Amino acid sequence: MRNVIDQVPKSLAIMGGTFDPIHYGHLVTAEAVRYEFNIDQVLFMPTGHPPHKSQENITHSEHRYLMTVLATATNSHFNVSRLEIDRKGITYTIDTIKDLIRIYGENVELYFITGADALSHIFTWKDAEELLKMCTFVAVTRPEYHKEELIEKVEIIRNYYQSKIHFLEVPALSISSTNIRERVKKGMPIKYLLPESVENYIYKFKLYL
Template sequence: MDTQASPIRKLAIMGGTFDPIHIGHLVTAEEVRHEFGIDEVLFIPTGHPPHKSNINMTTSEHRYLMTVLATAENPNFKVSRLEMDREGVTYTVDTVKELKRIYAETVKLYFITGADAVQKILTWKSPEELLKLCDFVAVTRPGYHKAELIQKVEELKKQYEANIHFLEVPALAISSSNIRERINAMKPIKYLVPEEVENYIKKYDLYEYKICLTEEERTEMYDYVASKLSPKRYAHTRGVVEIALEYAKYHHLDYDEIFIAALFHDIAKELGKEEQKRLCDLYKIELDEFEQKHIDLAHGKIGAVLLEKNWGISKPSILNSIRYHTVGRHNMTDLDKIIYLADMTEEGRGTYKGKDQIKELAHYDLDRAMYKALISSYNYVTNILKQEVHPITQELIEYYKQFN
């Protein structure tokens, strides 16, 4: 029987928001892997980092999937949901301790971080404990002024017996914030991110340019919508705009996007069934089997087309929130959720069981609010209207049940 212990593997932790992941991250990880003989680099997208708690980050699921796409071709790269699936604020020390628990004594951990972060490490949670749990690799770009950094590192080594290494990486000149700015300015990001990530960003309309409306444009839009709806429906629409903007404030979403989506969400609501069918045929709007039987549910998809055709607004995030506000969809964005919830909770809807709770939840937890809203909608349609519901309703109830 071979009693020889298994050799200790080297595992490097590459943490970050990855919003989005870019070539700089990948080059850094590969350089560290080569320089320190790392067996595996574990990319860990952050869940709720304390230092970015007030920033409107892209959803963790989008950031995770982009990271998976970016690292898929490298057999030495893996992606972990460890921080994403952890409830509450994410702290590095908790992540490292969890990895130590998972791998026990079979791995030696290296934590990859920027040089600036190393200098601020004493402001992190439990820094003394963290410095003893793993080695740190402080990566810098060529030309980085290291005198202050070296002094700080020497102090940490002496005071905490920390193991901190240096590594220069040319690609660190690239940053996620710069990529977001380039997208916002409609500049190319090709070769700054993997092709798969670039395509993913385009598909889901991440980091797109912001629409900036003037007061005159807002007034013009209000007048247009008022001319297309009955006074009662228009009053409902104004109510949806009001509550949607309130929700947007709490979730740091773009006001103009919310305004447009809320204002136009029911623009096709009062069209007759024959007109709705005609427009679906004219614009080749795809309807599922349930929508074909219940053509009134198509008004969201028709409204999205009319907004694009008549107002030239083609931003997918806005159009999708209008398109799917009737029954929802899988992988709903925060904008989708807010339009769905605002449509159900505006004051003109009157009082119904659970409405106040849905409104309260919508201010701080959109997923829990969605679960309550979907249950309420299901009960209303089946018990009060005595009608069948779209199959996706039950699917969404099952999905959002995990957040309740």
């Protein structure tokens, strides 16, 4: 297991998600954001008990964590955190951001990667106004996504709260964890949708059957 604080980065991007399973869409997105904003390290944060998802349909956190470790192992700029999966109770983004500031120090520049559609509903998140002031948001979208109305909505949020929000199109976001799970259940191939190490892990532990 890699230690997330072996070397304190000057800039850190948080890539949160259930990662059920993690796939190339997640990895390409993380690398695109890292390159675009010249970020030192991307920290993948598998969710523990997210408030907006039913726990009944989410694979056990240890499987999701280990698949994420396998998927990111070959990229020296990627790391994985257990912060949320080890936290008891519902996990909220603002608690995670506060923990990371405590761990890395107040001088670290934090970026939070999220889907643009999720960002448009940020006021359903806990302490959203405070959160918008604590880090830079990178809202990622698919190229074919009809985002004009979404961009307008996010622009209002950005201007009103003087928050840092950037948009980034990522073609690989067309891959989805939902589709991968459905393909496994139907006995269809998932090769080239996710790293081979994650594919082997899914079959070894008979996930999504």
